[in-house]
Amino acid sequence: MTKWRRAVVCGALAVVLAPAALPAGAAEASLADRLVRDVTVDQVHRHLIAFQRIADRTGGNRAAHTAGYEQSLDYIAERLRSAGFEVGTPSFTWDRVAVDAAAVSAGAVRAAPTQLGNSPNTPAGGVSGTLVVPPVDATPGCEAADYAGLELRGGVALVRRGSCTFTQKQVVAADLGAVAVLVYNNVNGPGLGQINPASARIPSAGLTAAEGAALSAVAGTSATVDIRNHIEPTTSRYVVAQTATGRTDNVVLAGSQVDSTDIGPGINDTGTGAAVLLELALKLGARPKVGNAVRFAFWGAEGSNTAAGAYLRSLSFEEQLDIALYLNSNSLASTNAGYFVYDGDNSAGYGRMPYGSAQIERVFAGYLNGRGIPTEDTNFDRAWDHTQFITAGIPTGGLYAGSHFAKTPAQVAKWGGTAGVSFDPCHQQRCDHLGNVDRTALDRNADALAHVTGTYATSTEDVNGVPPRAQRAAARSAVTKITAAESR
The missing domain is CATH 3.40.630.10 (Zn peptidases)
Incomplete structure (x- = not known):
């Protein structure tokens, strides 16, 4: 050409x-x-x-x-x-998270928490301790100062969602000696979320806003948290x-x-x-x-x-x-x-x-x-x-x-x-x-x-x-x- x-x-x-x-x-x-x-x-x-x-x-x-x-x-x-x-x-095979236990009790209050992703399991039967509820401020459960005047060692922390990550709330509670932390939602709906696996130290779960309010009303009583799951290979299509x-x-x-x-x-x-x-x-x-x-x-x-x-x-x-x-x-x-x-x-x-x-x-x-x-x-x-x-x-x-x-x-x-x-x-x-x-x-x-x-x-x-x-x-x-x- x-x-x-x-x-x-x-x-x-x-x-x-x-x-x-x-x-x-x-x-x-x-x-x-x-x-x-x-x-x-x-x-x-x-x-x-x-x-x-x-x-x-x-x-x-x-x-x-x-x-x-x-x-x-x-x-x-x-x-x-x-x-x-x-x-x-x-067909495909996947690792399903099968729930073995999901229960919180304190006084007459019962709740069905959602275990946060990467949270450690509790032992069978759960962990127990005094239910500790810090005041709700601009950074609920995000700083050690939020628990000022409260004895959290050996207790169960109950904090409101918001301001910082689930991971940070869990780390703060763990550093103060809590045996578990519960995070209740700040809007309607389940308490969904996850924590950084590298920082996962104590059992952690989410609650609805209504469950959080009910548990907050019985602060200071003995609480038991039982959250356990296991991975089960599952085949689906x-x-x-x-x-x-x-x-x-x-x-x-x-x-x-x-x-x-x-x-x-x-x-x-x-x-x-x-x-x-x-x-x-x-x-x-x-x-x-x-x-x-x-x-x-x-x-x-x-x-x-x-x-x-x-x-x-x-x-x-x-x-x-x-x-x-x-x-x-x-x-x-x-x-x-x-x-x-x-x-x-x-x-x-x-x-x-x-x-x-x-x-x-x-x-x-x-x-x-x-x-x-x-x-x-x-x-x-x-x-x-x-x-x-x-x-x-x-x-x-x-x-x-x-x-x-x-x-x-x-x-x-x-x-x-x-x-x-x-x-x-x-x-x-x-x-x-x-x-x-x-x-x-x-x-x-x-x-x-x-x-x-x-x-x-x-x-x-x-x-x-x-x-x-x-x-x-x-x-x-x-x-x-x-x-x-x-x-x-």
Whole structure:
């Protein structure tokens, strides 16, 4: 090829491949808009009804080691198959934390604590000591001075959550000779959290605000804390399905948790994410006109044990390269809802993210903002499904309506609701049932996930530089025509 011909070919390709060559973004708008229209809150809610009924007939929950979880997976898999998807249900083994004891007693008060992550176990039968309750100040239980005038040696510390980490409260109590520490919540909801394993010295557990108030009323009495668990290897399944159309080397992967805790049916956390994802898959269909294949995954288990990690470990590096990006969603219909988007550009200081995550954040936030819904950055919980993808370097984004953290007055001004109350007052409790769903938040977040999935099913160019199918076809056609002309 002469230099002149080469210049003509390169110039033609540059024109074809330039973003301005796209037909006004019509393809993106068409698929994204169709999905937003077709994924309705009524159909999503129908899946939530199914999850509730499954929980009700299987002991009240859908935890990953129970029949409720297995039946939830079967429900999802059957509907995907009926829509034409080829569905896989791989098994994985994970380390389940099995609870052996969870009890606190003091006087006539009884409570069921949640053992903090990495906390040492008590001996069988528990540990006992005087219940010591320091005054609630700006730093409750965070400093030795908080216990001034109180004898904590050999006692059980009861402190309010807030101001410092669970680890610090535990260290302060241990340094003063406590045999256990109990941290009660500063908002409605269970006392969830963990302590640094390197600093874990005495048994530590969380309580609800109501339990903390009841125990505080009997300060000075003898208390017994019995919290014990063990690790039990457990085998479960997860569900994966992919469209039969679109590029299989540039896949859009969308995933959500399915399982609940042992406590309740888990309708907001995690049912809403799974229900939206299922309805999105059904409305997209198994053979849509897409540039990139779309893969749907429904996970079980949590933290480093999650099925998402097992799934990624089952893939070679080349197979991981086939995943263009990962979209995660959880707790999409909190009753005191906020509108959070995963911080892809680290503007909130949550930590570095793989390249392309900032672009995903902009598309999520842009859609919601365009509907007059302001958003905030979140890291959600960096010990969850999406963490596995972040660690693997895969661009990641997602949605979240809030859980056990309290809504601030500034957030109330932005979104409405009640300040000082958890986004989801029933987070991981028995009351996380069908009555714990905000349909407005569910509808808005379903629309946002549908829009973003439809956008990236058409083109991931802003995330990883892979141009849309129509643009690539035009480029090939231009080269063919120039080559043909040159040969004449």
